[in-house]
Amino acid sequence: MKKIFLRIVYTILLTFSIHSVMANEVDEDQLAPDFSLQQLDGTLFKLSDYRGKKAVYLVFWNTWCAYCIKKVPMLKTIQTQFTDKIKLIAINTSRKDSVHESKQFQQQFNINYALAFDHNKKVTSLYQVFGVPTAFIIDINGVIRYRDGIPTDISPYLAKWNQKQ
Numbered sequence: 001m002k003k004i005f006l007r008i009v010y011t012i013l014l015t016f017s018i019h020s021v022m023a024n025e026v027d028e029d030q031l032a033p034d035f036s037l038q039q040l041d042g043t044l045f046k047l048s049d050y051r052g053k054k055a056v057y058l059v060f061w062n063t064w065c066a067y068c069i070k071k072v073p074m075l076k077t078i079q080t081q082f083t084d085k086i087k088l089i090a091i092n093t094s095r096k097d098s099v100h101e102s103k104q105f106q107q108q109f110n111i112n113y114a115l116a117f118d119h120n121k122k123v124t125s126l127y128q129v130f131g132v133p134t135a136f137i138i139d140i141n142g143v144i145r146y147r148d149g150i151p152t153d154i155s156p157y158l159a160k161w162n163q164k165q
Contacts, residue, residue: 026127032138035123037116051142055161058136059090060129063105068133072109079113085158088113093124
């Protein structure tokens with residue numbers, strides 16, 4: 001009887017824990033949590049600085065991630081074609097990586113978009129990123145429009161993402 005009671009209590013607690021985590025998940029149609037990070041070029045990136053100015057394409061990545069490497073050409077194209085309509089920043093989660101490795105990656109792949117390194121995984125945790133790459137589109141109003149599943153061709157969406165409300 002005691003074992004059955006403990007299993008029921010455990011199941012209830014686990015269910016509430018899962019619902020609590022899911023309820024607090026950083027997801028689409030929510031206001032994006034603000035953060036600041038120093039970019040690899042030494043300049044400061046602050047998400048709220050782009051509110052009212054332009055949308056932000058936020059990508060979490062690592063140097064050892066094969067899928068992240070596959071995204072590089074697409075991200076470089078977006079940076080080249082749409083730099084005036086969307087801010088692109090890629091944040092290294094710092095999992096099994098270093099600033100030095102990130103800078104080597106930047107040189108090796110001739111990265112033309114902003115890179116930052118998330119010391120102590122603060123922003124990675126804030127955005128509840130568990131796997132890489134994980135990408136977000138944050139519109140001009142600071143609202144998350146995509147958490148992954150971002151269309152490869154973003155051009156038809158830029159006007160909507162940059163529409164002030």
